[in-house]
Amino acid sequence: MTKRKIVCEGISKIFMQKGTQRVHVLDTIGLAVDENELVVILGPGQSGKTTLLRIIAGLETPSTGRVLLDGKEVTGPGPDRGLVFQRYTLFPWETVMGNVVLGPKLRNMPKKARRELAAYYINLVGLEGFENAYPHQLSGGMKQRVGIARAYANNPQVMLLDEPFGQLDAQTRYYMEKETIRIWETEKRTVLFVTNNIDEAIYLGDRIITLEGKLPGRVKSTYTVNLPRPREHTDAAFLELRQKITEETQLLL
Amino acid sequence: MAIEVAKGTQQDLEENHSGIGVFLLHCLKNRFVLYTLSIIGFLLIWYAIAVLRILGNFMPRPLEVVNQLGIMMVDPLAGRTLPLHLWASLQRVFIGFLLSVLIGVPLGLLMALSRPINSIVKPVFDLFKPMPPISWISLAILWFGIGETSKVFIIIIGAIVPCVINSFNGIRLVDPELYDVIRMLGGNRRQEIWEVTFPAAFPAIFAGIQISLSVAWTCVLAAELVGAREGMGFIIILGMNLSRPAMIIGGMVVIALTAWVLSLSVGQLEKWVCPWKREIH
Amino acid sequence: MAEVLRKNVSPFLKILPYLSIASFFVGWQLLVDLDIVPNVLLATPTQVLRLFIDKLTNENPDGAVLLVHVWTSLQEALLGYILALAVGIPLGLLMGWFVVAEGLARPLFEMIRPIPPVAWIPLAIFWFGIGLSGKVFIIWASGIVPCVINSFVGVRMTNPTLIQMARTYGASDWQIFRQICIPSALPMVFGALQIALAASWTTLVAAELIAADTGLGFLITMGRRLLMPDMIVLGMLLVGLTGFAIGILIDRVERRLLAGIRR
Numbered sequence: 001m002t003k004r005k006i007v008c009e010g011i012s013k014i015f016m017q018k019g020t021q022r023v024h025v026l027d028t029i030g031l032a033v034d035e036n037e038l039v040v041i042l043g044p045g046q047s048g049k050t051t052l053l054r055i056i057a058g059l060e061t062p063s064t065g066r067v068l069l070d071g072k073e074v075t076g077p078g079p080d081r082g083l084v085f086q087r088y089t090l091f092p093w094e095t096v097m098g099n100v101v102l103g104p105k106l107r108n109m110p111k112k113a114r115r116e117l118a119a120y121y122i123n124l125v126g127l128e129g130f131e132n133a134y135p136h137q138l139s140g141g142m143k144q145r146v147g148i149a150r151a152y153a154n155n156p157q158v159m160l161l162d163e164p165f166g167q168l169d170a171q172t173r174y175y176m177e178k179e180t181i182r183i184w185e186t187e188k189r190t191v192l193f194v195t196n197n198i199d200e201a202i203y204l205g206d207r208i209i210t211l212e213g214k215l216p217g218r219v220k221s222t223y224t225v226n227l228p229r230p231r232e233h234t235d236a237a238f239l240e241l242r243q244k245i246t247e248e249t250q251l252l253l
Numbered sequence: 254m255a256i257e258v259a260k261g262t263q264q265d266l267e268e269n270h271s272g273i274g275v276f277l278l279h280c281l282k283n284r285f286v287l288y289t290l291s292i293i294g295f296l297l298i299w300y301a302i303a304v305l306r307i308l309g310n311f312m313p314r315p316l317e318v319v320n321q322l323g324i325m326m327v328d329p330l331a332g333r334t335l336p337l338h339l340w341a342s343l344q345r346v347f348i349g350f351l352l353s354v355l356i357g358v359p360l361g362l363l364m365a366l367s368r369p370i371n372s373i374v375k376p377v378f379d380l381f382k383p384m385p386p387i388s389w390i391s392l393a394i395l396w397f398g399i400g401e402t403s404k405v406f407i408i409i410i411g412a413i414v415p416c417v418i419n420s421f422n423g424i425r426l427v428d429p430e431l432y433d434v435i436r437m438l439g440g441n442r443r444q445e446i447w448e449v450t451f452p453a454a455f456p457a458i459f460a461g462i463q464i465s466l467s468v469a470w471t472c473v474l475a476a477e478l479v480g481a482r483e484g485m486g487f488i489i490i491l492g493m494n495l496s497r498p499a500m501i502i503g504g505m506v507v508i509a510l511t512a513w514v515l516s517l518s519v520g521q522l523e524k525w526v527c528p529w530k531r532e533i534h
Numbered sequence: 535m536a537e538v539l540r541k542n543v544s545p546f547l548k549i550l551p552y553l554s555i556a557s558f559f560v561g562w563q564l565l566v567d568l569d570i571v572p573n574v575l576l577a578t579p580t581q582v583l584r585l586f587i588d589k590l591t592n593e594n595p596d597g598a599v600l601l602v603h604v605w606t607s608l609q610e611a612l613l614g615y616i617l618a619l620a621v622g623i624p625l626g627l628l629m630g631w632f633v634v635a636e637g638l639a640r641p642l643f644e645m646i647r648p649i650p651p652v653a654w655i656p657l658a659i660f661w662f663g664i665g666l667s668g669k670v671f672i673i674w675a676s677g678i679v680p681c682v683i684n685s686f687v688g689v690r691m692t693n694p695t696l697i698q699m700a701r702t703y704g705a706s707d708w709q710i711f712r713q714i715c716i717p718s719a720l721p722m723v724f725g726a727l728q729i730a731l732a733a734s735w736t737t738l739v740a741a742e743l744i745a746a747d748t749g750l751g752f753l754i755t756m757g758r759r760l761l762m763p764d765m766i767v768l769g770m771l772l773v774g775l776t777g778f779a780i781g782i783l784i785d786r787v788e789r790r791l792l793a794g795i796r797r
Contacts, residue, residue, distance in 0.1 A: 079439035093452045103438040287637020372550035384774035385736035391758040471650040493656035509648040
């Protein structure tokens, strides 16, 4: 019996804007993620998926419902969940090493130990040699790899990725998807990955949860991707699934 | 620069002809040739105005100014040579500037971090902001006399404003997502302020300090113009009272050079202190 | 942090600013009334107010009614300011586009730029005397620098794609300058308006403090000579108020003229 790592029960979220306007962003979302599963949340822009991820991360509180991590309710942000941001959000005043080492540093790990730990993850994401570079000297793909290393270095139980490759060009994006699978298979964690790109979803996910294309966001359907890894975008089965999802969600190609 | 590339295409189109005339024209369009022509022209016109007495005795010759500067370097005026006058001004600037930074930056930070303090201090601050620092000079002289204190007082009044404003805004404008990052990594409130707020606000604070220094220089001059016994402001006012334009212009040259050196040094300091700040052209 | 923005501001915080201002004035008044600071050195708010009302009609002891002082200062400042705009902005724009303009004007400009505006005062007084022309010259010299810089940078920042597009239509240098560079530079130019105004107003006050026989700066100096701290404070407050008022005026004009152009 695989352990259920993350459970969302009846999550909804209403934002109050300008004091009186109510924006209903999520409506009764329920989902479950098993341990070490890579689940993709797929939805177009303005479907509430980032809000959902932020609620699971603990950065927002749901208006109703709750999130359970290992059976315990999530009440706020914490190092047991690692978040990779869409805009990279690296500290520009720190080097790559400085950024990755941040989590352990906050938990008062001794200097030598935390630098070794950070070095391991910097190597894992393929950035060895760049420890002393500043973020502004790195390309988009490299910056995001720092973001991933930073999240990993804190040894979270769960990795949450919020459209991490949205700002990259197509080539780099394909490359990063491959890297993501490689890194995940080396250091297995439970992963929740948010994207608006169908190809990316099918390439990465064990399961794909699609959201409705408009607010308030609701779960539309779930797809199980049984293709063996490494997957090929041009594989017949891949394309078949792609066709199916496209038709059923009417998402733009 | 991109705009020059865009302009360049026009010139490429024109260069199908040959000949000395076109070559000369092309030279005249060269930036550095023009700079040189301009400087030479300027000096010539200045010289002509001085010699031909177009403005009467009001314009000294360029060389007279240089000569005067040389004299002032060695001969004391009102008890000091030129370098000592400059040092007198700079001393006041540094003291006033340092005090402004030590009071202004923490004040701005406090105002940004604490709502109550902001509500108390900001209205009074906004009340005083439109009053130019130099307008305080009469009160300052009334209270402190013509000595060092009144000058430093004026400097602080002027130089503290950019420190407060930039520190305040620097914190207000920190990207909120940076706080999300640190909270996800498990940081507490104290760590938020120490690891995110201060480093993220630092470039803005430093920019405020830069502005503050140049404001300080202006304030000390203004204060010295109104009432002083030494300093660069004193020198140019003395030149005015003695009807010696070479002294005035010479003094202005030193003042301008000092301002330039000050801003250059702080600019270099910034590169050393904030290596991550990208150049914005 | 996003959560913080949505909390309601406590009513206590809302009245705190007013409390602060009120206590400031009360404290000021008490400081002198209770003789913590002798009245020779500092006037009370009520004394300043009385002087204000008195000077609306009384020419003594400084030689002119308040309105005359305010008007003189405004005249000198605005005249110099407008002249600075009239010369500085076109010069800066031309320098940004035409190499000849930049080549010729830049060395002279770079020499003038580092000179703090107040440093022009002795030279201006020496050349022009204490009157209007001297002050206008000083204001002009101090206001011209930000105008040139901002206009220059504004033109430099023109989108090169627009220029290249105009070239494909066969537009001449001058046409591109007029139709593309100038409109494109407008936001920066308008930024200069406020900067130049602040510089102009401050420098004017400094100039009047040193050599004048009317004007708000003169009022401040007279207050010291006559040992009337209420006159000093009155002058200071009026300087602040007038500067603030023109600033708002320029801002309104700016908005009117820029309405429709997105900043």
